[in-house]
Amino acid sequence: MELPIALDRGSKQSLQAQLHEQIRRLILGARLKPGTPVPASRILASQLGVSRNTVVLAYERLEAEGYLQTRGAIGTYVNLELPENCLTARRPESVAASRMHGSARHRPIAFEGRAQTIVNDKRLACDFWLGRPDPRSFPLKAWRRLINRTLTTAGACLTEYRDPAGLIDLRKAIADHLGPTRGINVGPDQIVIVAGCQEGFNLTARLLLREGMSVAIENPAYQGAACLYESYRARLVPVGVDDNGLCVDALPDTGAALLYVTPSRQYPMGFTLPLERRLHLLDWARRTGTRIVEDDYDGDFRYQGSPITALMGLDSHGYVLHLGTFSRSLGAGLRLGYLVVPKHLVEATRQVKALLDNGHSWLEQAVLAEFIARGGYENHLRRIRQSYAERRNCLIDSLQRHFGDVTVSGTECGMHLAWHLPRHLPRAAELQAVAAEHGVGIYTLESGGACDLGGCAYAERTVLLGFSSLDERQIRDGIERIAAAIDVARTRTHEAIASTWSGAAAPARMPMAGGRVWMEGIRP
């Protein structure tokens, strides 16, 4: 008997594995029936032009798996103990497996969420994509040095499970960093290392939510948070945002399982929540028993004034959970962030983290701990803060140069700003399309990682511009291109524009160097 086997010598799969797989399929497809002898290894090897050893090993494996059986003189045959009914039942499926695959009746999956927009694969020539540090700014030399040094003392750190809450040295370093920069005084035991803010949201959801509970959330909100809480089947209760951040008067009287808020710098608008509102917010939390998730995603970049005390630093009753990340100050490729919890939540948080993933990878935690403790992080922040401030200035200057008086918010800190489009310019989505045609990426709230949970006043006429990963030449060039693109569009479809853009009657775009700029945030 010659078996219908065809080996592909160009395949990545070894000949032995191919042989094993094809015989297995013959048996499962009942083309080789139980009790049928298979060719002697020597014969099959000669048939296929392979070494005898290849066949022997494939047979041995099939035997170990129960497909074949060998008995002295009889030779090797398809196992009799393989129950015939199994094979019969499977025969029609196996034969028609490829066709039937799609038609198998699967239960609908339970998951109903949608994912956030954070990956931008199709970067344009000049892309004001948001929240990304300049890759050239990564402290690669120092990082490599620390990795090499850290690895020499690795010992069992690479092989063992450790405290799921994270490396104690890193948690200490973060606690030391949070005291002076955020006014948060906590011990390292209150800090849990997470894989960026997103895992932090998950931790808070697993800790505080059940299906059907309500989550108060600012509107517009960061997509990553909104999609996450929604995916746990929480009821989102949007709370409006104005030029001073979250409208604390609009918070639900009944409280919520948690409130998600970005007080240092509202995402995506960039407003900073003033002290008065912070205190009101904490009062509300206490009155309603609502826990607050404070997302401080880019608090390290404040260009004007000093750092603002975080909400958690003002909370003396343990209602605030504080989230920070190194995705913006160092890089999202590290997947490193931290969740700071009040003392009474320490143990439960650690358990949730253990269940989520048994803790974070060791090496980069150890390296980051050293980087912070030796002052490298502080220096790095100082350096990029300076550079980003210059880029921000360049962006504002370019906007003024091409569009005159511009209204922007979120300029005191962070890595992007929100440009509030005047009436005589197209709406955000249209402007985005026009700019993209000219190779410039600018973003609406929705395409820029935020979402409008209904009735957001800023949704239509706000464009988000990230400036941190572009140099000044690129920034100037990008804004100039947008201006030119608008001119082209205006010329090309003058009549159409007249009916679409309400501001067609407004003065033509006029380069001017002295335009004023209104910046939102804490004012003196």
Place this chain on the structure above:
Amino acid sequence: MELPIALDRGSKQSLQAQLHEQIRRLILGARLKPGTPVPASRILASQLGVSRNTVVLAYERLEAEGYLQTRGAIGTYVNLELPENCLTARRPESVAASRMHGSARHRPIAFEGRAQTIVNDKRLACDFWLGRPDPRSFPLKAWRRLINRTLTTAGACLTEYRDPAGLIDLRKAIADHLGPTRGINVGPDQIVIVAGCQEGFNLTARLLLREGMSVAIENPAYQGAACLYESYRARLVPVGVDDNGLCVDALPDTGAALLYVTPSRQYPMGFTLPLERRLHLLDWARRTGTRIVEDDYDGDFRYQGSPITALMGLDSHGYVLHLGTFSRSLGAGLRLGYLVVPKHLVEATRQVKALLDNGHSWLEQAVLAEFIARGGYENHLRRIRQSYAERRNCLIDSLQRHFGDVTVSGTECGMHLAWHLPRHLPRAAELQAVAAEHGVGIYTLESGGACDLGGCAYAERTVLLGFSSLDERQIRDGIERIAAAIDVARTRTHEAIASTWSGAAAPARMPMAGGRVWMEGIRP
């Protein structure tokens, strides 16, 4: 006015930060009322013996935060716009904050789970702790070389978000590894990189579960899985295990949202599910529409026979999700594993992973991809497989030498074995205590990362012995100490033992070199 401020020059906090913090507390505690002028910076600096600049910067920060206000001639004073009622409302709390902290009324948190036992901080002198690779076996030199090489091409990999499903090179390398070693033929798109099996369980839970749904699970089961599914408020339906692994006849007729199973090597007993049961299991899955989570936690260590085709390799209808990890073959400190899903779940799985944590850290993914693709992983596996096989042999030999005929299971593969204690030895928990007194760590099911979900026949008389991280001398020494410990305990409390240990009348432990050993698993 002199402010009641005391600076601690020994503190890690800067003087400026201390000053800021203390003034802030004075204002929030209403000890400095709105409108009250604060001392001129020169005067306060002189009072405290610090540079004037320190005071100026602290004031500037307080001003930025809205606590202080400066007006030309009047000087600096506590902000009037800070509403008096906020302060009044907060006064009693602030004063008594430290006392009241514990008494704040917090809602009970939603989380009700418990965490698994995977960290063993209190290692004994000779510890048969489970599932850990030998730290000395980690391929540190190759790893370091690959890290350094990989970092030179880092570019934006460290700073950008990437595909949440993981680095494509690593997914390709894993797909190529799974074909020949597990009989799983999938494309890299079907593979999602996870932070070890635990995150894999989470992914499956988020994908397939809602509160109250049922999860069929083998009993005894791996704690990490059982605790995880339970924490999602699923109803666990335990399915018994016998010497051939999961009792497929006992599967619930109605199916379940998912079935969790370890077919290659039942955790913790080590039984391998034979082909016949595998096929029955797949039939059941298809009949009931149940998805199967196949946890292949240490499938890379098979000492006898060839690798077994994974359940997913037998499934042609897309019911099996396959989980693997590098925690055992390389190290848990890497937090790297993979979930392989059928084609129709690719997109949803990627979304769930994005919501969980936006994907895994880049560097170690890139390094592992290279390590596998260049053959380093295969070599590493071959080396440690050989070394672990020797340790396994040494352990079995030592047990026979000291305890005569021993019944052990799970010896064909993996990193631990299960010793089924005979009647004349103490029960597992007692033996564990006796051994611990003599500095030897051995484990019951519960303390060894497994759990008895009710009525498990193996719970009382099974001891788990991990052999992979001990050398042969330690193994021999450890078993000898256990034997001696039993003798001591027997002598010390002879009468008590007589009533407690049912086997007190059995022959005294007798060293013998020729004891037989029964090994469970796939037999020829």
